[in-house]
Amino acid sequence: MDTFYEKQKSLREQMAKLAISEAAIDVLSAKSYDSLTMNDIAEKAGVAIGTIYNYFKNKEDLFYYVYEQVHVAIEEKLDAIVNNQDDPAQRIRVFLKEVFDVCDKYKIVLAMAKQIGIKDRIPVEQKKERVARHIRVTQRIIEDGIAQKKFREIDTWLTSEMFLFVLIGLIELQTFLGEDYFARESKSVEKFFLNYLLLKEE
Amino acid sequence: MDTFYEKQKSLREQMAKLAISEAAIDVLSAKSYDSLTMNDIAEKAGVAIGTIYNYFKNKEDLFYYVYEQVHVAIEEKLDAIVNNQDDPAQRIRVFLKEVFDVCDKYKIVLAMAKQIGIKDRIPVEQKKERVARHIRVTQRIIEDGIAQKKFREIDTWLTSEMFLFVLIGLIELQTFLGEDYFARESKSVEKFFLNYLLLKEE
Amino acid sequence: MDTFYEKQKSLREQMAKLAISEAAIDVLSAKSYDSLTMNDIAEKAGVAIGTIYNYFKNKEDLFYYVYEQVHVAIEEKLDAIVNNQDDPAQRIRVFLKEVFDVCDKYKIVLAMAKQIGIKDRIPVEQKKERVARHIRVTQRIIEDGIAQKKFREIDTWLTSEMFLFVLIGLIELQTFLGEDYFARESKSVEKFFLNYLLLKEE
Amino acid sequence: MDTFYEKQKSLREQMAKLAISEAAIDVLSAKSYDSLTMNDIAEKAGVAIGTIYNYFKNKEDLFYYVYEQVHVAIEEKLDAIVNNQDDPAQRIRVFLKEVFDVCDKYKIVLAMAKQIGIKDRIPVEQKKERVARHIRVTQRIIEDGIAQKKFREIDTWLTSEMFLFVLIGLIELQTFLGEDYFARESKSVEKFFLNYLLLKEE
DNA sequence: AATGAATGAGTATTCATTCAT
DNA sequence: TATGAATGAATACTCATTCAT
Numbered sequence: 061m062d063t064f065y066e067k068q069k070s071l072r073e074q075m076a077k078l079a080i081s082e083a084a085i086d087v088l089s090a091k092s093y094d095s096l097t098m099n100d101i102a103e104k105a106g107v108a109i110g111t112i113y114n115y116f117k118n119k120e121d122l123f124y125y126v127y128e129q130v131h132v133a134i135e136e137k138l139d140a141i142v143n144n145q146d147d148p149a150q151r152i153r154v155f156l157k158e159v160f161d162v163c164d165k166y167k168i169v170l171a172m173a174k175q176i177g178i179k180d181r182i183p184v185e186q187k188k189e190r191v192a193r194h195i196r197v198t199q200r201i202i203e204d205g206i207a208q209k210k211f212r213e214i215d216t217w218l219t220s221e222m223f224l225f226v227l228i229g230l231i232e233l234q235t236f237l238g239e240d241y242f243a244r245e246s247k248s249v250e251k252f253f254l255n256y257l258l259l260k261e262e
Numbered sequence: 263m264d265t266f267y268e269k270q271k272s273l274r275e276q277m278a279k280l281a282i283s284e285a286a287i288d289v290l291s292a293k294s295y296d297s298l299t300m301n302d303i304a305e306k307a308g309v310a311i312g313t314i315y316n317y318f319k320n321k322e323d324l325f326y327y328v329y330e331q332v333h334v335a336i337e338e339k340l341d342a343i344v345n346n347q348d349d350p351a352q353r354i355r356v357f358l359k360e361v362f363d364v365c366d367k368y369k370i371v372l373a374m375a376k377q378i379g380i381k382d383r384i385p386v387e388q389k390k391e392r393v394a395r396h397i398r399v400t401q402r403i404i405e406d407g408i409a410q411k412k413f414r415e416i417d418t419w420l421t422s423e424m425f426l427f428v429l430i431g432l433i434e435l436q437t438f439l440g441e442d443y444f445a446r447e448s449k450s451v452e453k454f455f456l457n458y459l460l461l462k463e464e
Numbered sequence: 465m466d467t468f469y470e471k472q473k474s475l476r477e478q479m480a481k482l483a484i485s486e487a488a489i490d491v492l493s494a495k496s497y498d499s500l501t502m503n504d505i506a507e508k509a510g511v512a513i514g515t516i517y518n519y520f521k522n523k524e525d526l527f528y529y530v531y532e533q534v535h536v537a538i539e540e541k542l543d544a545i546v547n548n549q550d551d552p553a554q555r556i557r558v559f560l561k562e563v564f565d566v567c568d569k570y571k572i573v574l575a576m577a578k579q580i581g582i583k584d585r586i587p588v589e590q591k592k593e594r595v596a597r598h599i600r601v602t603q604r605i606i607e608d609g610i611a612q613k614k615f616r617e618i619d620t621w622l623t624s625e626m627f628l629f630v631l632i633g634l635i636e637l638q639t640f641l642g643e644d645y646f647a648r649e650s651k652s653v654e655k656f657f658l659n660y661l662l663l664k665e666e
Numbered sequence: 667m668d669t670f671y672e673k674q675k676s677l678r679e680q681m682a683k684l685a686i687s688e689a690a691i692d693v694l695s696a697k698s699y700d701s702l703t704m705n706d707i708a709e710k711a712g713v714a715i716g717t718i719y720n721y722f723k724n725k726e727d728l729f730y731y732v733y734e735q736v737h738v739a740i741e742e743k744l745d746a747i748v749n750n751q752d753d754p755a756q757r758i759r760v761f762l763k764e765v766f767d768v769c770d771k772y773k774i775v776l777a778m779a780k781q782i783g784i785k786d787r788i789p790v791e792q793k794k795e796r797v798a799r800h801i802r803v804t805q806r807i808i809e810d811g812i813a814q815k816k817f818r819e820i821d822t823w824l825t826s827e828m829f830l831f832v833l834i835g836l837i838e839l840q841t842f843l844g845e846d847y848f849a850r851e852s853k854s855v856e857k858f859f860l861n862y863l864l865l866k867e868e
Numbered sequence: 869a870a871t872g873a874a875t876g877a878g879t880a881t882t883c884a885t886t887c888a889t
Numbered sequence: 890t891a892t893g894a895a896t897g898a899a900t901a902c903t904c905a906t907t908c909a910t
Contacts, residue, residue: 097882098883098885099883107891108891109884109892109893110885110891110892110893111892114890118884171373191435219454221450221454222428222450225427226424226427226431228430228431228434228435229427229428229429229434230427232430232434236393237386237390238386245423249424251420252421252423278873299901300900300902301900301901309874310874310875311875311901312876312903313873313874316873316874321900321901501879503880513897514881514882514894514895514896514897515896517881518895522880523879523880523881588843588844591842591843595843622858623858626832626855629832629835629839629855630828630835631835632831632839633830633833633835634831636834637834641793641794641797642790652827652828655824656825656828660862703903704904704905704906705905708872714872715871715905715906716869716872719905719907720869720870724905724906725905
């Protein structure tokens with residue numbers, strides 16, 4: 061009874077949690093944080109309020125789960141980019157675009173996380189590892205570029221850090237300034253970094 | 263008769279507004295946004311709740327004023343840096359440190375502004391001008407460096423933009439990762455940019 | 465499945481709304497309008513404040529419902545009188561007494577309605593129809609009296625209008641002057657109208 | 667010192683009270699009762715809030731004074747009608763119109779009076795005397811009509827009472843139903859009463 | 869006498885959470 | 890397990906009244 065029943069039960073729980081999590085993201089994206097009410101989420105997910113409390117201890121718990129789901133999505137993107145075999149310069153462009161897209165999609169969740177103080181629930185080491193992982197993806201691309209004699213031999217970690225800082229700054233400003241900002245400024249970022257990295261002008 | 267009486271009255275109002283604004287920042291800084299209650303602010307400012315409503319129409323109005331005060335503080339810092347006559351490399355370092363300090367000091371106010379949707383009360387043009395002003399300060403330093411034959415002749419606007427993006431990214435990560443992050447990483451930023459800018463290693 | 469469950473749910477809602485409405489009338493009747501606080505109503509109805517907001521969007525909405533309930537009560541009285549088969553003169557007396565009683569019972573609700581501006585939520589046509597309905601009840605009685613050769617052949621609509629005006633005036637003055645006014649003056653009204661209507665002195 | 671100074675002072679007080687009272691009526695007429703704030707009244711009267719409290723103990727006191735002013739205005743109208751020497755039928759018409767106009771003008775004050783419970787500050791005897799005075803004015807007109815052999819010899823007090831009730835009812839319905847109601851229905855009232863009173867059709 | 873800034877008790881409303889069915 | 894009505898603590902905001910100038 062334990063194995064099969066438990067598996068099935070666990071699976072059903074997983075699915076319920078995901079459905080509720082997605083409903084929460086929907087509500088968040090549609091409205092502002094103030095409107096992230098348990099009622100709205102329940103309605104969007106098509107379950108009763110009580111049901112949510114069968115899966116999550118409280119609102120903060122639900123939000124923490126939502127937050128983790130967003131990071132799973134971001135990390136899936138990163139994995140795809142690491143395993144991509146295109147030209148390094150092209151991969152830099154793709155990284156910029158794809159990571160921006162996924163962060164923009166979930167920007168409200170990420171913005172929320174700050175004020176909710178959810179970050180205090182995550183061990184610093186885990187947060188640092190998450191940041192380092194982002195940096196390593198770019199570093200890997202730059203190393204490939206150097207190995208292929210396409211990029212100059214610069215400090216790969218330092219440059220990758222700068223690239224991450226720039227990306228975060230760009231996302232922040234996009235949120236602040238509005239719709240058309242990224243489209244224009246991402247070109248500047250590309251120009252600056254590829255100019256810096258490439259041995260010969262493309 | 264009108265002028266003096268009116269002046270005095272206006273002055274008293276200004277002072278009251280500033281005192282309340284500072285109390286609001288205190289409460290914000292000490293706790294999280296959830297604790298930005300009118301009661302707390304009133305208590306901190308040492309006035310009655312009703313008094314706040316003599317000066318601000320509602321909570322949003324008060325917060326908008328607080329937000330503007332923070333920008334006044336930031337812009338005063340920028341002005342001081344523009345008028346500084348030190349060595350350009352040193353001014354880059356100072357810019358990084360000083361702007362970071364003031365942003366870190368008011369980081370909660372800035373984070374709050376996002377979710378409150380206060381940004382929608384500011385005309386896009388004004389927001390763009392504010393960003394451009396930041397960029398121009400760095401640009402001015404870089405131009406001085408080039409004029410003094412200390413910096414390489416690079417695209418000053420593009421480089422200044424990147425510097426701003428990096429600074430914002432750094433502040434975001436500092437907020438995310440905690441106390442000691444900036445101290446370490448600001449060295450990386452300095453190293454990267456001064457390496458890029460300086461004609462000869464210092 | 466839909467029908468029964470929905471019916472039951474709807475019934476429960478109806479009962480809750482009525483209970484709250486009656487509590488509001490109680491509070492109103494006991495004190496003045498200033499004491500029509502949501503707290504008082506909740507306490508009187510034996511529910512929590514929040515429960516009221518599960519059934520009514522806000523205080524105005526609740527009051528509008530209360531107001532409608534009062535009109536339902538008045539109209540039930542009217543229906544009973546229309547279908548009554550007594551002697552017309554007796555029915556005039558009953559009309560005067562019964563309508564007065566119900567209006568007196570709910571006089572505070574009706575007085576309230578004026579200042580709350582609730583009347584602006586009711587279409588003018590509906591209000592006019594409500595008034596016309598009252599007039600028609602008396603008219604019907606007078607017509608019966610004429611048909612039975614007990615009343616003089618006067619303008620039935622005009623006389624019924626005057627009767628309504630008098631009734632309203634009487635209720636107003638009762639509110640203004642206090643407890644014993646109606647008992648005495650309703651005799652005058654009876655005397656005036658029956659004198660005017662009856663072919664031979666009773 | 668006592669006589670002249672006291673007189674002057676008393677006069678100034680009278681004027682201040684009247685000015686504030688008129689401002690209150692203005693605010694009431696413009697907005698609803700909810701907006702009858704001491705601030706609004708002070709602004710409208712062109713004085714400081716504190717000044718109002720030099721003349722009236724509190725808001726209720728002010729309102730009581732306002733209420734009395736309205737009755738002074740109504741009674742002045744009544745006096746003018748009593749002393750008028752026109753044809754009795756014409757005076758009935760004028761009474762209907764003039765009293766309606768002045769009541770309509772101050773209807774909000776009168777409506778307010780109910781809920782504020784101001785009536786409890788007025789001795790019942792005074793209220794009854796006020797009502798009786800209204801009735802006596804009509805009675806006087808009817809008596810004149812009978813003396814001039816123009817009206818039938820009916821019960822003058824009873825008929826005058828009915829006329830007052832009708833007038834009050836009409837004002838109530840005008841408030842409830844809106845602008846055009848009185849213009850139309852006052853014709854019905856005229857028709858009914860003059861028909862009842864006049865010996866020969868006019 | 870006049871002023872009006874300061875006061876703070878009082879009120880409507882929201883929403884996460886519980887628990888009986 | 891799912892449900893959703895009931896709960897009530899918490900919070901923004903109003904406005905009559907006071908009192909130092």
